[in-house]
Amino acid sequence: MTLTVCFDALGTCFTLEQVTDAVDETFGDRLRAVGFGSKGFVMDWFHSCQRDYTYLSLSSPPPPPIAKLLTTSLPIHLSTALNISPSSLPSLENITDRLSSLVPAPTLPETFSHLHKKRAKLIIVTNGSKSTTEGYASQAGIKGMVEKVLSCDDIGLAKPHKEVYEAALKAVGEVERGREGERWFVAAHLWDLAAAKKAGFKTALVINDIPATALHGQDQHLDAWYELYGGRPDLVGSSLLELAQGITEDQARRLASV
Incomplete structure (x- = not known):
């Protein structure tokens, strides 16, 4: 058989362990100051993208690659969490680059x-x-x-x-x-x-x-x-x-x- x-x-x-580490290195103190932990933030961002990947698959297939959803939405999620403009954020490549490894x-x-x-x-x-x-x-x-x-x-x-x-x-x-x-x-x-x-x-x-x-x-x-x-x-x-x-x-x- x-x-x-x-x-x-x-x-x-x-796992997203290294991504969480990168978020913590750059934004950990600022996230904790507004009541977020880095792991909780990353899980919320990731699960939101998984959800939207499926929603876009339902509404307008084929959906964009999930990596594009993750990288495009990260500034928006950080902006919402920190109550700042997305354009005021530093480069996020140290975080998004880790999605490939x-x-x-x-x-x-x-x-x-x-x-x-x-x-x-x-x-x-x-x-x-x-x-x-x-x-x-x-x-x-x-x-x-x-x-x-x-x-x-x-x-x-x-x-x-x-x-x-x-x-x-x-x-x-x-x-x-x-x-x-x-x-x-x-x-x-x-x-x-x-x-x-x-x-x-x-x-x-x-x-x-x-x-x-x-x-x-x-x-x-x-x-x-x-x-x-x-x-x-x-x-x-x-x-x-x-x-x-x-x-x-x-x-x-x-x-x-x-």
Whole structure:
């Protein structure tokens, strides 16, 4: 039985840690003076751009590249946060340049190595550009283990449009080479997994900001949150490696029962 695992890129495989550091170096004191933390500011900016990328995909497809949304909107977000004119800001290149070299999420290399050793086929499905994502993968040392990078830029629609997941299934079929097997989708966003589940994927959610004891126990707030997105994913973990191990253990159990 073949195993293919699709991964979201932005916020799942690759983090904005260095971007946050750059914002903090230049604007940290000023942001804190008006009640913002640098991480909170970056997350708000990033999630706003993800939202607008999808909204533009709905209203006037194809949407512009998400990198353009990020770089164009940064002065506006800083202007709003600091209550100053965008034109009064210094150069932001020290921040925007880091968008092209996002760092790997914790355990990413070990995750891909584990799955690769188990002969899983690995695909990255991203709102970002193909070339930039391939660059991230190369810098993280995982590019040689990735069968394909599927970019929404090439599809002409943003996630969570169903066409993106249909394209992902087509890519999975190509790497399976006629041997249909287990198909997983891994992300740090429930909305992404809800769409992937609807398309037929098994789903795995990584959450590294909530204590592992809460993730693996009973928590009414988490349960209510999952329910909004169609129910708890098949796997939930606090690291990508934990999910990868859970995926291969699930496959081993299935093979043993055949």
